[in-house]
Amino acid sequence: MRLVVDLNRCQGYAQCAFLAPDTFTMHGEEALMYDPEPDDAQRLDVLRAAHACPVQAITVEDLDGAPDGEREATHVA
Numbered sequence: 845m846r847l848v849v850d851l852n853r854c855q856g857y858a859q860c861a862f863l864a865p866d867t868f869t870m871h872g873e874e875a876l877m878y879d880p881e882p883d884d885a886q887r888l889d890v891l892r893a894a895h896a897c898p899v900q901a902i903t904v905e906d907l908d909g910a911p912d913g914e915r916e917a918t919h920v921a
């Protein structure tokens with residue numbers, strides 16, 4: 845799986861780092877570091893993190909590629 849974080853939108857709330865610590869880590873108060881291609885074992889944690897992000901900054905893509913429209917639809921929590 846692949847993911848993108850819109851760092852312009854990210855406000856450093858750290859919900860993602862709390863829910864998926866193997867994929868997202870905070871450096872300092874606001875700098876987010878993340879693994880853009882986490883192992884599939886992280887899938888559930890990453891999806892939880894994406895849903896929990898208060899500003900919807902995390903977009904998750906499957907490597908087999910959902911069409912753009914579907915990807916947007918799954919983003920609306």
Ligand code: SF4
Pocket residue numbers: 849853854855856857858859860861868876896897898899900901902
């Ligand atoms: S939960 Fe969202 S806003 Fe908070 S650090 Fe993660 S990506 Fe940024």
